Amino acid sequence: MTAYLIRRIWQMIPTLLGVVLLVFFLFKWFGGDPAEILGGLSATQAQIESIREQLGLNRPVWEQLWIFIKQIVTFDWGKSWATNEAVSSLFMSRMPASLTVMLPILILEVLLAIPFAMAVAYVRGSLTDRTVMVLTTVAVSISLLVYVIVGQYVFAFRLGWFPVQGWSDSLWTNLTTYAPLPVLVAVLVALSPYTRLYRSFFLDEIGHDYVRTARAKGLGEKTILFKHVLRNAMIPIMTNISVALPGVFVGSFLLEVFFSIPGLGREILLAVNRSDYPVIQAFAIYLSVITMVVNLITDVLYKLVDPRVVLK
Numbered sequence: 001m002t003a004y005l006i007r008r009i010w011q012m013i014p015t016l017l018g019v020v021l022l023v024f025f026l027f028k029w030f031g032g033d034p035a036e037i038l039g040g041l042s043a044t045q046a047q048i049e050s051i052r053e054q055l056g057l058n059r060p061v062w063e064q065l066w067i068f069i070k071q072i073v074t075f076d077w078g079k080s081w082a083t084n085e086a087v088s089s090l091f092m093s094r095m096p097a098s099l100t101v102m103l104p105i106l107i108l109e110v111l112l113a114i115p116f117a118m119a120v121a122y123v124r125g126s127l128t129d130r131t132v133m134v135l136t137t138v139a140v141s142i143s144l145l146v147y148v149i150v151g152q153y154v155f156a157f158r159l160g161w162f163p164v165q166g167w168s169d170s171l172w173t174n175l176t177t178y179a180p181l182p183v184l185v186a187v188l189v190a191l192s193p194y195t196r197l198y199r200s201f202f203l204d205e206i207g208h209d210y211v212r213t214a215r216a217k218g219l220g221e222k223t224i225l226f227k228h229v230l231r232n233a234m235i236p237i238m239t240n241i242s243v244a245l246p247g248v249f250v251g252s253f254l255l256e257v258f259f260s261i262p263g264l265g266r267e268i269l270l271a272v273n274r275s276d277y278p279v280i281q282a283f284a285i286y287l288s289v290i291t292m293v294v295n296l297i298t299d300v301l302y303k304l305v306d307p308r309v310v311l312k
Contacts, residue, residue, distance in 0.1 A: 008299070012292050019288045023281055024068050028061065068281070077282040082274045087282045090267060097167060098263035101179050101255065102248040105186045109194055110241060112187065117198030118225055124203060132195070139192035144185075148258050151185040165260035182259045186252065197240060201233040208232075235302060242298035246290045250283070 049058075059067075071077050077087035120132050156164040162181040168174055205211065206229055214224045249264075256266035264283075271279035 005296070005300070008296050012296075015292065016285075016288065020069065020072060020285065021065075023284045024065055027277055027281060028064070072285055078278050080271070080276050080279050082271070082276045082279075087278050090279065091264065091282070091286070094262060094264040094267045095249065096171075097174070097261050098250065098252075098256070098265060099248065100171065100174050101182055101186075101261060101263065102252065104175075104179065104183045105190070106241075106244060106248050108183065108187045109190045109244075110237075113191055113194035113198050114230075114237070116191070116195045117202055118230065120195065120199050121202035121206065121229075122221065122225060124206075136192035136196050139188075140196070144189050144254055147185050147189050148254065151181060151188075152258075155181055155184070165258075167260060167262055178259070178261070182252075182255045182261065186255060194240075198233070198237060201236045202229055205229045205232050238298055238301055242294050245294045246287060249290050250287055 075088060079086055080090060083090075120129055123129050152164050155161050163178060164181075166178050168178065202225070206224075210228065211224055214228060215221075219227075250268070252263075253265045253269045255261065256263040257269060268279065268283050270276075271283070
C-alpha cells in the first residue's frame, strides 16, 4: 500500500506539470490580450502598454511561466485583475458558501439514490420498475433551469417556505433558511440519473453467478441484495461519487447565480465574464489537484470496500 501511494503521488507531478503548461499557454496564446480587455475600447495605446507593464505581460514568456510556477508552489496566486483582491483570499472566502450547499446535495443524492435504486432493482421487470424508469427518463430530459424556476415559484412565491435568494454570515441560518431550496432543487435534478445508474449497477451484479449460487442455497432476495449485491456494487458507485466529488469544492454555477449564493462557482463565472485570468488559471489548477487527490483516495477506498482489489 505504501509503495503504491508513493508511486501514485510521484506520478501526479508530471501530470500536474502538464496541466500547468497547458493552462499557461492556452491563456497566453488563445486568451486574447488581457491589457486590451481590461483597458476597454476607449483605452489608448499608452494606457494599454501601462497595463501590460503593471501585469508583467511585457516580460519574456519563460519569465512569466516561472512566475506562474512559483505562484503555484507558494500558493500565492497574486491578485484579481478586476477586484485587486488576493486570489487565495478570494478562494478561501467563497468556498464555505459552496460547501454549505454542495455537501448536503452530494450526501442526500447518494443516501436517497442507493435505496431507491435497490428498491427498483428488487422489483425489476414489474410495472413499478417500468413506471419508475419512464418517470426518471422524463425527469432527466428536463433542464435544470426549469427545476429552478418551478422550485422558486412553488416553494418560495406560492408556499412561502423558503426565501428566493439571499445569504448571511451565520452558518446555521444559511443551512436552515437559504440552503434548503437550492439543495432540494439540485437533489430532485440528480436523483433521477443517479437512480437509473445505480439500478444498472445492481442489476449487473444480480446477473452474476454468485447471486444464483446464493439463491440455490436458499438465501432470501433481500439478504442477497443487502449482504452481497450492495457490497459488490459499491465499487462503481464509489467511482461515480469520486467523479462528482470535485464539484463539491467548486460549487454550482447556475445554483449560486440564481439563488445569489456568494460561492466559488459564481465567482468563477464572474471571473470568466470579466476575463480575470489569475482567478481562472488558479481555478483550473485547483480543480486538477482536487481531482487527482480524490482519484487517489478513491483507489485506496476500493481496497477497503473489496479486499480482493489489488493495488498495483
